[in-house]
Amino acid sequence: MDLKLKLHEYLASKGYKKTKERDLILRLISSTKGHFDAEKLYANAMRMNIPASRASIYRSLVLFKQAGIINESIRQDGKAVYEVSTGRAHHDHLICVKCGKIEEFSDNVIEKHQEQICGKYGFLIQEHRLEIKGICKNCR
Amino acid sequence: MDLKLKLHEYLASKGYKKTKERDLILRLISSTKGHFDAEKLYANAMRMNIPASRASIYRSLVLFKQAGIINESIRQDGKAVYEVSTGRAHHDHLICVKCGKIEEFSDNVIEKHQEQICGKYGFLIQEHRLEIKGICKNCR
């Protein structure tokens, strides 16, 4: 697996150790499609008899984030959600307030326009986050 | 004060009571420029010898939010920040990662373009949030 390699390289570069828990949690994550949170990950681990404590889950999430394997974002209820980092272009989110589904989109016009705005304010852009909340096609 | 009127109307409409704590907290908020959080508000109240407990602060924030007097947003560290609702058009935020300053901007091109995107996905937009993080002019 590609992600496993990425993790092992990161661990080696930092002098950290390769452990079965980290590998197992990573495998769990990479088989997850879409977004997930720590608790869901822990529940899945339990369900699959993967021996990983909550602490290891949380610590692994920090680690994977540092390694650039996953991205974290904080939802409007204050909880953290994660997704596997793709090499793809930055994308934004459409969040359905009825069913909770998160759809992704990316749009160049908006990206470019942000740069213009930042230029106007003398602002050096590092990252951005655009979330649109509403009701998805199925729920209407 | 205009906000006070708005609050009192809301209280009356809901059968809630007008209390000195609510008025004092509201006054504190309306004299605050820019963004604030619950703890800062509480600290200010203490500093000004305003008799309001943490609980009342938090409960008032919920109330004022419902009354449409303030807006809440959850920052990427998971904490809530508030600002007095203006009647103005929706605005977005430029957040400086060095000094923490939050600048506001609004942009029609982006707003319009969002509508197009939502149309494409059959998504009924309710609200959106655009945050750009980076380094502000002063901090560069």
Next chain:
DNA sequence: ATATTTGCAAACGCTTTGCACAGAA
């Protein structure tokens, strides 16, 4: 009189951390 509101402190939910033991290098 009767409902809501307050203050206090305890509870909450998610996340982080101290510690002693286990395990990789």
Next chain:
DNA sequence: TTCTGTGCAAAGCGTTTGCAAATAT
């Protein structure tokens, strides 16, 4: 052998809530 990693349970942190007393209507 010497660090790092793990699990557990406790602590942290911002926020919410149960309760009895206070207060607005």
